[in-house]
Amino acid sequence: MPNVNIDPNDIMIQLRGLQKSFGPQTVLADVNLDIRRGETMVIIGQSGGGKSVILKHMIGLLQPDGGEVIVDGVTISTPKSFDTRTIRKKMGMLFQSGALFDSMDTGENIAFALREHHPELSEKRVQEIVTEKLKLINLVPEFRSKMPSELSGGMRKRVALARAIALNPEILLYDEPTTGLDPITSDVINDLILDMQSKLGVTSVVVTHDMVSAFKVADRIAMLYKGRIIEVGTVDEIKNTTNPFVKQFITGKRKINPEEE
Numbered sequence: 001m002p003n004v005n006i007d008p009n010d011i012m013i014q015l016r017g018l019q020k021s022f023g024p025q026t027v028l029a030d031v032n033l034d035i036r037r038g039e040t041m042v043i044i045g046q047s048g049g050g051k052s053v054i055l056k057h058m059i060g061l062l063q064p065d066g067g068e069v070i071v072d073g074v075t076i077s078t079p080k081s082f083d084t085r086t087i088r089k090k091m092g093m094l095f096q097s098g099a100l101f102d103s104m105d106t107g108e109n110i111a112f113a114l115r116e117h118h119p120e121l122s123e124k125r126v127q128e129i130v131t132e133k134l135k136l137i138n139l140v141p142e143f144r145s146k147m148p149s150e151l152s153g154g155m156r157k158r159v160a161l162a163r164a165i166a167l168n169p170e171i172l173l174y175d176e177p178t179t180g181l182d183p184i185t186s187d188v189i190n191d192l193i194l195d196m197q198s199k200l201g202v203t204s205v206v207v208t209h210d211m212v213s214a215f216k217v218a219d220r221i222a223m224l225y226k227g228r229i230i231e232v233g234t235v236d237e238i239k240n241t242t243n244p245f246v247k248q249f250i251t252g253k254r255k256i257n258p259e260e261e
């Protein structure tokens with residue numbers, strides 16, 4: 001359970017009536033969610049339910065059909081306000097695949113966004129920042145010369161996290177950070193998510209199916225169901241929920257009743 005001071009009235013990300021369809025498929029019907037500055041919000045829900053689509057709206061990779069995304073008081077979701085460069089400077093994202101550039105070594109992967117956004121930085125400074133980011137994810141500086149093909153799944157995620165924090169983001173978005181990892185490696189990633197919150201003071205949004213991870217890293221958990229957030233609560237509140245759909249999801253039971261598949 002995280003341990004930082006969070007002001008419930010200080011909202012970093014607001015989703016207001018978010019709607020998104022792809023062709024005939026409505027993925028987000030009416031998503032409303034407030035994420036507080038400094039908190040870790042975990043979004044849970046069925047596979048294919050639209051959790052990643054929500055993250056992509058937060059970072060400006062997708063524009064909604066209706067509704068608003070407001071980040072730190074600024075609406076980022078209207079075509080007029082759509083300034084991806086400014087948004088992305090504020091945010092780091094850990095993609096589901098832990099996408100690294102395979103042709104670059106670890107150090108170059110971490111330095112990539114730094115060089116792009118800060119061409120004024122000297123090579124010495126870039127290397128110092130790479131070392132600092134490796135340290136934050138508990139890796140020694142020598143690790144910078146490893147190629148992605150030499151890394152295990154867990155290591156790739158860690159390096160992807162170092163890359164996501166290269167520009168000192170205020171917000172970190174994690175898409176399925178523990179998927180495909182064994183429980184011990186998953187726990188290393190969970191600890192790093194907690195570290196990022198306590199050491200960097202970031203606001204985090206984590207999309208996951210992994211309830212062990214959700215219960216460990218979350219300040220609050222939101223459940224997406226049929227295109228809407230049907231419940232938001234602390235870990236204890238979610239564990240003790242009376243909502244049958246949330247209960248079904250967190251306990252992994254297949255059906256609530258024969259009508260519900």
Ligand SMILES: Nc1ncnc2c1ncn2[C@@H]1O[C@H](COP(=O)(O)OP(=O)(O)OP(=O)(O)O)[C@@H](O)[C@H]1O
Pocket residue numbers: 022027045046047048049050051052053054209
């Ligand atoms: N760019 C796109 N074009 C068309 N359909 C899309 C696009 N992005 C997402 N979708 C569809 O939206 C739905 C929700 O996808 P999303 O990846 O957000 O689900 P998810 O809840 O993150 O699932 P999972 O947990 O399996 O990753 C899926 O049916 C997906 O095929």
